[in-house]
Amino acid sequence: MQVTETLAEGLKREIKVVVPAKDMEQRMNERLAEVKDKVRINGFRPGKVPVAHVKKMYGKSIMAELVNEIIRDKPSAILSERGEKSATQPEIVMTEDEKEAEKILSAQADLEFTLSYEIIPAIELKSVDGIKVTREVVDVSDEEINEQIEKIAESARTFETKKGKAAEGDRVTMDYLGKVDGEAFDGGKDEDAELVIGSNRFIPGFEDQLVGVKAGDEKVITVTFPADYPAANLAGKEATFDITVKEVASPAKTEINDELATKLGVESVEKLKEIVRGQIESQYGNVTRQKVKRQILDQLDALYKFESPSKLVDAEFENI
Structure with a gap:
């Protein structure tokens, strides 16, 4: 050979x-x-x-x-x-x-x-004595913890029926029938559907037209499906929805107490705050670790100079 x-x-x-x-x-x-x-x-x-x-x-x-x-x-x-x-x-x-x-x-x-x-280039290890890093420490405030708990509490939020007109944040219960060119389409009908105005769960423009409705109202909403809508037969098309409003309800005020903690599956509000504090500290910890890593890599980059295998660089670029 x-x-x-x-x-x-x-x-x-x-x-x-x-x-x-x-x-x-x-x-x-x-x-x-x-x-x-x-x-x-x-x-x-x-x-x-x-x-x-x-x-x-x-x-x-x-x-x-x-x-x-x-x-x-x-x-x-x-x-x-x-x-x-x-x-x-x-x-x-x-x-x-x-x-x-x-x-x-x-x-x-x-x-x-x-x-x-x-080939992988030969790399001579150098002293790291000169490398210095700064690890930032974040003090999590009670206000930040409460704000995060309120966001979490939205999943357990209750609503109270109101007599007035629907506003941003209110929940509207309704029946609707969607049509394109006057013909009903599959998936465009529902009864007792609940929608919180501002949740952006429906087609753009749909929720905005619910502002001001009240129980008993009947209304026709006109919207246009996005061009990239998953259902090809609806993408980019104008549609109307016949709406019958059954109820308008406003969100109850969220109180951070033991009752809320129980709804979220935790035994007490103090335990809930402890868990949320740990989650926030962990998130900050991930950020500060990334900043430390960047400091180390920047200093190593200045310390080492060698040719990089082009195929390895291309593979890493494709991965990114």
Whole structure:
């Protein structure tokens, strides 16, 4: 087997590997000798099949196995012998011509392939004594904790029926029927549907037109489906909704107490505040850790200068 370096430019390496046809044939004959006594062929007693006949029947398939084994195992062996580490999976190129491949499998031509890769550059470790970082500490205030609890409490918020007109934040209970070009469409009908104005759960413009309605009102709302709406038959089209308002309810005032804590599955308001404080501190901790990491990386970047394998950079770019 001949291993020849054909390119050594910066981090790039290219190796040409040639396995002579006679070596491939010898390996094939050795493999044939191993399987000769195991094959079962009609007309021959076990272990009495002539090698020439076994070669005729199985020679090419065994040769194909040998080629695959060499392509699979030799690159890592070559790198190990050269004392190199490839930054990414080495690229292997061999003939794609059917006639040439046929000659290789028939042991009439040498097996040739090229191995292309980029090595990981040698990096000399330097002292980190000069690296300094600042870890910020955040004091979580009671106001911030209460504000976060109020946001969480929205999931357990109760509503009280009101007689007046619906305003931002109110919940409207209604029946509706959606139409496009005067025809009702699938999924455009519901009864006793509840919608909080300002939640942005419905099509843009729908909730805005509910402001001012009251129980018993009937109204036609006109909206346009977004161009990128998932249902292709509705995307970009104008639609009307026949609305019958059944109830308007305003949100009850949220009080941070044991009752609220119980609704949220916690035994007391103090325990709830403790949990929320921990969550906020954890969020700040993630941010400050990232800032510390950036400080370290910036200083390491100034400390180390070396060529980066282009394929490794490209792979990282694609991941990002």
